[in-house]
Amino acid sequence: MLHFDLDTPLIEIQGKLQNDIWTIRHAVEGVQIFGGIGSGKSSGSGRFLALKYLRAGFGGLVLTVKPDEREEWIKYCRLVNRIHDLVVISSQNDNFFNFLDYETERNSGGQLTENLVDVLKTVIRAGSEKSHGKSEDPFWENALDMLLFNVIDLCQLAYGKISVRRMYDIVQSIPRLQEDSSRAANKDNTRAYEKAFDKVDVLVRSKLEKWETQNAARLRGIDDRDIYDEIASADVPEYRQMKYLKQFFEDTYIPLSEKTRSIVEFSFSGFLFRLLRDPVYKLFCSNPSNIRPEDCLNGKIILLDLPVKLYDKVGRDAQIMFKYIWQRAMERRDPNNGTRPVFLWADEAQNFLHEHDADYQATARSSRICTVYITQNLPNYYGNMGGQKGEFKVKSFLGTLNTKIFHANSDIETNNYASSLFGDHLMEKISKGSSIGLGNISKSSNTSAEYERAIRPERFISLKTGSPRNQNVVEGFIQRQGEPFANGSNFIKMQFSQNYSP
Numbered sequence: 001m002l003h004f005d006l007d008t009p010l011i012e013i014q015g016k017l018q019n020d021i022w023t024i025r026h027a028v029e030g031v032q033i034f035g036g037i038g039s040g041k042s043s044g045s046g047r048f049l050a051l052k053y054l055r056a057g058f059g060g061l062v063l064t065v066k067p068d069e070r071e072e073w074i075k076y077c078r079l080v081n082r083i084h085d086l087v088v089i090s091s092q093n094d095n096f097f098n099f100l101d102y103e104t105e106r107n108s109g110g111q112l113t114e115n116l117v118d119v120l121k122t123v124i125r126a127g128s129e130k131s132h133g134k135s136e137d138p139f140w141e142n143a144l145d146m147l148l149f150n151v152i153d154l155c156q157l158a159y160g161k162i163s164v165r166r167m168y169d170i171v172q173s174i175p176r177l178q179e180d181s182s183r184a185a186n187k188d189n190t191r192a193y194e195k196a197f198d199k200v201d202v203l204v205r206s207k208l209e210k211w212e213t214q215n216a217a218r219l220r221g222i223d224d225r226d227i228y229d230e231i232a233s234a235d236v237p238e239y240r241q242m243k244y245l246k247q248f249f250e251d252t253y254i255p256l257s258e259k260t261r262s263i264v265e266f267s268f269s270g271f272l273f274r275l276l277r278d279p280v281y282k283l284f285c286s287n288p289s290n291i292r293p294e295d296c297l298n299g300k301i302i303l304l305d306l307p308v309k310l311y312d313k314v315g316r317d318a319q320i321m322f323k324y325i326w327q328r329a330m331e332r333r334d335p336n337n338g339t340r341p342v343f344l345w346a347d348e349a350q351n352f353l354h355e356h357d358a359d360y361q362a363t364a365r366s367s368r369i370c371t372v373y374i375t376q377n378l379p380n381y382y383g384n385m386g387g388q389k390g391e392f393k394v395k396s397f398l399g400t401l402n403t404k405i406f407h408a409n410s411d412i413e414t415n416n417y418a419s420s421l422f423g424d425h426l427m428e429k430i431s432k433g434s435s436i437g438l439g440n441i442s443k444s445s446n447t448s449a450e451y452e453r454a455i456r457p458e459r460f461i462s463l464k465t466g467s468p469r470n471q472n473v474v475e476g477f478i479q480r481q482g483e484p485f486a487n488g489s490n491f492i493k494m495q496f497s498q499n500y501s502p
């Protein structure tokens with residue numbers, strides 16, 4: 001049985017006088033790696049950390065953007081003898097995770113709807129933030145949440161089970177105020193909304209009949225429709241729910257302005273449509289699960305091989321969805337000092353941010369999640385986090401990733417950010433002066449101390465970026481908040497070999 005003490009050393013950082021030890025405690029406090037394209041993020045510090053985490057026995061989740069990431073991780077796992085723990089979810093494998101089944105098993109009733117709404121809206125909003133910044137409009141968000149909520153409830157009430165296909169068909173067939181005659185009239189799914197309500201009607205009628213028989217004595221003499229309605233709604237939950245559903249669709253949703261409605265419908269249906277296509281449908285929506293987020297707690301490494309570069313939005317949606325469900329699962333456990341850490345790995349991490357990331361990151365330490373996010377620069381994150389208020393949000397989010405590694409970069413904003421994080425140090429300045437007096441020249445020199453940036457922003461431009469022309473050496477500054485290195489400062493220069501072998 002492996003035991004994971006927080007003080008277990010993972011990395012020894014070579015110092016001039018004394019070495020520093022970077023431990024599991026630092027890993028669970030999160031890592032952010034910055035560097036320009038080709039600076040050595042993936043093959044230098046990224047690969048190095050991955051091998052350290054794997055070797056230490058961590059479980060983990062790997063999200064992918066580039067098609068070659070799967071092969072790289074297979075190599076990493078082979079190098080440290082973890083290949084038996086690697087589970088690849090891809091079109092070529094039969095590893096399935098059915099998210100609806102998973103959420104249904106965990107929740108009942110209203111809790112299920114709420115949790116599903118939370119998952120789905122987080123993914124939908126993460127996508128929309130990137131493309132249009134629509135989420136700035138609070139009305140749009142509310143309408144989307146309510147639609148999600150009611151479609152899930154309608155599906156559940158009518159069929160006793162939620163399915164992506166049914167949700168999609170229902171959303172597509174909700175009547176409009178002015179019916180568009182071009183919509184195919186007799187296609188099966190154009191009536192899905194009506195059919196669902198027909199089912200609900202049948203169900204509610206039978207529930208009411210049963211209830212009336214059981215309460216015959218109590219109901220005798222009540223002939224006021226409103227009073228009957230009140231008692232029936234209080235006693236028969238399905239009846240009450242049906243009334244809420246009708247109210248939402250007929251009084252709120254159908255009368256929405258065409259513009260708002262089309263934005264909401266487009267986002268929701270667009271998302272569901274992407275889920276309905278293979279391989280995402282077969283991997284996450286239709287087959288029974290044989291892999292679950294909790295498997296990482298036993299050391300599994302789940303790699304989602306739906307690289308965004310190949311699968312675009314479909315790959316991003318599916319991965320953000322899995323990531324969020326995974327984060328929630330990891331948060332539910334109650335770790336003690338021996339519990340196995342799990343890593344959350346995202347190279348080109350800007351693709352996978354969602355609105356709850358900052359909150360989850362803030363508690364990652366106590367749930368022993370070792371986040372490693374890799375991206376080129378700060379502006380990469382702005383667009384994916386908070387739109388116009390991006391900068392503030394991103395910086396406070398980065399504050400929750402305690403160790404940062406900065407590689408060669410030409411982005412001024414990131415270099416300035418790094419330089420300011422590293423802080424100032426006292427520099428002795430010698431100023432020479434001369435004054436001409438009466439007939440003679442006197443020279444004077446003054447020493448004064450002045451604060452200067454410990455590392456100026458330009459220094460990051462010339463760091464080594466690996467490849468044979470640098471003898472495969474990648475340079476980077478590692479910075480740690482709150483806990484100085486042995487040299488007394490909060491940063492230290494490190495070298496990573498692209499040939500590192502544990």
Ligand SMILES: Nc1ncnc2c1ncn2[C@@H]1O[C@H](COP(=O)(O)OP(=O)(O)O)[C@@H](O)[C@H]1O
Binds near residue numbers: 035038040041043465
């Ligand atoms: N295994 C390797 N051995 C030697 N050079 C490599 C290796 N992998 C990548 N490179 C080269 O090293 C540099 C950094 O690559 P990479 O780590 O992919 O950069 P980044 O992830 O920062 O974009 C590039 O010039 C790349 O061609």
Ligand SMILES: [Mg+2]
Binds near residue numbers: 041042043347
């Ligand atoms: Mg890379």
